[in-house]
Amino acid sequence: MVEQKKEDVVIGWIGTGVMGKSQAGHLIKAGYKLAVFNRTASKADELVQAGAEYLEPAEIAKKADYLFLMLGYPIDVEKMVLDPEVGILKHMKAGAFLIDHTTSSPDLAERIAVEGNKVGVKSIDAPVSGGDIGAKAGKLVTMVGGETEAVETCRHLMDLYSQQVQLMGGPGAGQHTKCANQIMIATTMVGTCEALIYGHKAGLDLSQMIPLLSKGAAGSFTLEKLGPRMLRRDFEPGFYVEHFVKDLGIALAESKRMGLATPGLALAAQFYHALVAQGGERMGTQGLLTTLEKFNAVEVKKYDI
Numbered sequence: 001m002v003e004q005k006k007e008d009v010v011i012g013w014i015g016t017g018v019m020g021k022s023q024a025g026h027l028i029k030a031g032y033k034l035a036v037f038n039r040t041a042s043k044a045d046e047l048v049q050a051g052a053e054y055l056e057p058a059e060i061a062k063k064a065d066y067l068f069l070m071l072g073y074p075i076d077v078e079k080m081v082l083d084p085e086v087g088i089l090k091h092m093k094a095g096a097f098l099i100d101h102t103t104s105s106p107d108l109a110e111r112i113a114v115e116g117n118k119v120g121v122k123s124i125d126a127p128v129s130g131g132d133i134g135a136k137a138g139k140l141v142t143m144v145g146g147e148t149e150a151v152e153t154c155r156h157l158m159d160l161y162s163q164q165v166q167l168m169g170g171p172g173a174g175q176h177t178k179c180a181n182q183i184m185i186a187t188t189m190v191g192t193c194e195a196l197i198y199g200h201k202a203g204l205d206l207s208q209m210i211p212l213l214s215k216g217a218a219g220s221f222t223l224e225k226l227g228p229r230m231l232r233r234d235f236e237p238g239f240y241v242e243h244f245v246k247d248l249g250i251a252l253a254e255s256k257r258m259g260l261a262t263p264g265l266a267l268a269a270q271f272y273h274a275l276v277a278q279g280g281e282r283m284g285t286q287g288l289l290t291t292l293e294k295f296n297a298v299e300v301k302k303y304d305i
Contacts, residue, residue: 004065006031011157012064013037014057014080014088015102016044018237019128020070022135023101026161028052035060061091066157067098073246074104081112094120097154101142103127103182103247106172106254109145113171122150125171126158127178129185131238131284133225139163143181145173179251185285186248186268188222193289196230200300206231207303226286231303235280235287242281245272 009032013024016038024047028034034052037060038044048054057080061067067088071077077100081089089112092098098121100109109125116123124146134140142162144151151167158165168177195218199209210227213219229235248269255262275283275291283290293299 007033009033009065010035010063012060012067013047013052013070014060014068015070015072016047017070017072018132018239019135020068020101021047022132023070023128023140023161024052024068025050026138027157030160032157035063057086057088058091061088062093064092065096066154067092067096068101069099070101072102072243074102074108074250077102077104077112078108082115089115089119089121092119092121096121097150098123099154099158100125101128103178103243103250104175105250106145106175106179109172109175113146122147122153123171124151124154125174126165127174127181128162129178129181130163130221131225133238134163135161142166143168143174143177145169145171145175145177147171175250176254178247179254182244182247183251183262183265185222186244186272187264188220189226189285189288190268190271190292192220192222192227193230193292196227196289196300197292197296197298201296201298206300207305222286226284228305229284230286230289230300231305233302235283235290237282237284239285240281241272241275241283241285241287244285245269245276245281248272 011027011032011034013034013036016024016036024034028050035055036044036047036052037057044054081087113123126142126144128140128142130140138161140162142158142165144167155165168174196206199206214224251265271291275288280287
């Protein structure tokens with residue numbers, strides 16, 4: 001692709017939910033022209049008010065030099081990109097780039113890369129970590145799979161909402177890295193919730209315990225950022241439980257395919273399935289506290305922190 005001036009670059013963004021809206025917002029603030037789409041159109045209103053143009057996916061695909069996706073499930077990505085009738089890939093310009101931030105399956109990322117090469121489109125799988133906090137602050141960690149040259153061409157855009165963008169290997173490697181990330185988060189969340197319940201039962205001041213333990217070996221993003229939300233009984237989503245369950249399912253499937261035993265992952269997934277059964281699918285992942293509270297017939301004290 002011939003180097004373009006910023007004002008001549010057209011960026012497409014499909015999926016403007018909790019994460020995508022903030023990511024796309026950083027691109028607008030940096031001075032880029034965006035064309036956006038979301039299944040619930042109102043979720044793109046803030047971006048349109050900030051200067052983005054609202055278009056249908058096929059129209060975005062025809063115009064975009066860089067087209068970003070931030071969708072919910074692998075089936076959504078497959079339909080959006082590869083569907084014979086409504087897929088966008090066939091509408092994209094040769095020389096354009098498709099950057100998928102959805103947490104999806106590695107094999108789908110590989111398939112999209114193959115199909116993209118057939119029409120001259122370079123595909124990058126680039127799932128992110130950091131939740132709504134990281135997206136708003138422009139501090140996401142972006143795990144990337146794809147061809148080196150394509151990734152380096154797109155890096156300056158991903159840098160606008162990332163604290164680190166790391167190429168992990170060829171197509172699918174970004175998704176494999178995200179699986180490892182979600183395994184860590186899931187088991188850490190279980191331990192964090194159990195620690196808060198234990199501290200509550202022992203009569204500790206949890207508003208003191210969280211900042212203290214955050215400075216030691218138990219410190220983590222989960223404890224430091226989501227721990228206070230749990231104490232406030234704030235279970236609003238930075239990342240939806242239903243999407244996290246999807247992610248854990250992908251990680252379990254990949255573990256099985258590779259012949260790995262991941263009992264901690266399996267146990268955490270069961271706890272999250274219990275949370276969904278209890279009606280918590282639209283909570284944030286910190287909502288797991290409510291499930292473990294039910295197991296123990298306790299409710300952690302609410303703090304104003």
